[in-house]
Amino acid sequence: MDRTVYQEPLVSRYTSLEMQELFSEQFKFTHWRRCWVALAEAQHELGLKLVTREMVEELRAHIDDIDYEVAAQKEKEIRHDVMAHVYAYGLCCPKAEPIIHLGATSQFVVCNTDLLIQKRALALIKKALVNVIANLAAFCAKHAGLATLGFTHYQPAQPTTVGKRNTLYIQDLIMDLEYIEHLEQQVKARGAKGTVGTQATFIELFEGDHEKVRELDRRVAAKLGFDQVFAVTGQTYPRKLDMKTAETLAGIAESAHKFAVDLRLLSNLKMQEEPFAKKQVGSSAMAYKRNPMRSERMTGLARKLMGLPANFSATAANQWFERTLDDSAIRRMDMAQAFLLADAILRLYVNITSDMVVYPNQIGKYLRTELPFMATEKILMACVERGKSRQEMHEVIRDHSVAAGLAVKEDGVDNDLLTRLAQDARIPFALEELNAMITDYTAFTGRAEEQTHEYLREVVTPLLGRHRDLIGGVDASLKV
Secondary structure (H helix, E strand, O other): OOOOOOOOHHHHHHOOHHHHHHOOHHHHHHHHHHHHHHHHHHHHHOOOOOOOHHHHHHHHHOOOOOOHHHHHHHHHHHOOHHHHHHHHHHHHOOOOHHHOOOOOOHHHHHHHHHHHHHHHHHHHHHHHHHHHHHHHHHHHHHOOOOEEEEEEOOEEEEEEEHHHHHHHHHHHHHHHHHHHHHHHHHOOEOOOOOOOOOOHHHHHHOOOOHHHHHHHHHHHHHHOOOOOEOOOOOOOOOHHHHHHHHHHHHHHHHHHHHHHHHHHHHHHHOOEEOOOOOOOOOOOOOOOOOOOHHHHHHHHHHHHHHOOHHHHHHHHHOOOOOOOHHHHHHHHHHHHHHHHHHHHHHHHHHHHHOOOEEOHHHHHHHHHHHHHHHOHHHHHHHHHHOOOOHHHHHHHHHHHHHHHHHHHHHHOOOOOHHHHHHOOOOOOOOHHHHHHHOOOHHHHOOOHHHHHHHHHHHHHHHHHHHOHHHOOOOOOOOOO
């Protein structure tokens, strides 16, 4: 690593080698050459006499031996990256040199390669997403019945269960997965469309044979690994697709952000934590700290990704007529960053959910503190069953509840509402009876446990079954 110049942290710190390789120059430029081979081979198969089998084989033999220095020097001279690589390829393939890029425009190689990269990158994202869902499903099953405080407005609310809460994260991720699978169907080849999408040059090459030109389009796409091709394009494939891709990836970031922030809040309450390495340092000054570093990192990366769709939207909206070049520089950065960010986020998500830690005793402590307030309706009904007036009991319980809550806040004492009620002669229950009313936490969680098992059984398990070939094999280890 050259430490005297800026290095992209997404590459050096956060992302998988597989995603980095997809967006590497090696992958891009070798696949430009694969596009040229596919075009020449299809032209030869369809009877274009200018292109011989010998030329095609020469091109195929030199896909990987790229002289980057020659290409870079030529680009500096002519200010055109595609023609610089046509030149470098031609030096390797003197027999085929006259027919390289025949009938094509620069976006033939650029767009088709970009689409191929995105297709493969989406597959990596999908695999990681499925693995997060699988991790969370196991966690939900394990903690389906573990009662915990619910929170609304980050204030204590009616209890739920740890498992039920985490089904909400799964539900978000399943929506993301569905959008990914829809997007996969939208990623098609640009094919061989010519300069502005009319295939005019190919019609000339094939002497007006429209069927051969249509077949050329289909064959090139198939040779590049696509089963669909855009029926119509301008000079580029529709930049609307880029916007939808960015929105879909940003949706994953939103889901991850929600989970990460919740886990950070739970970490503060000491109820639930992300994994903490044996030698991990939480603070350079405060040695006792166990900061939720992974969740914090995931939050920051997600924030960056959630901001990218606006760039893609502006680019798509600003493509004048068949195309304008202001899409080039920004896409070189943003498309790679969008996928790298999603990759980094999901690797963290897999890592965190593989070994989350839950503290039932601490959860119970918070429940015991807040349940007396939440049990007041139950106590009220029990008083009525013993012959007391509902209105009178409501007023008595309300007065004691306000006083107990004020004491907790002003004096820092424990919640003594049940003791206050037991000492009031108007309440027909002893302290032991009142305590018994809140002993079973699950009596306050409604159908949370049942909902968790039902959701896992009816929704999550079938989905994971359909994607069983994607489970496992995700390197979620942290570089730093």
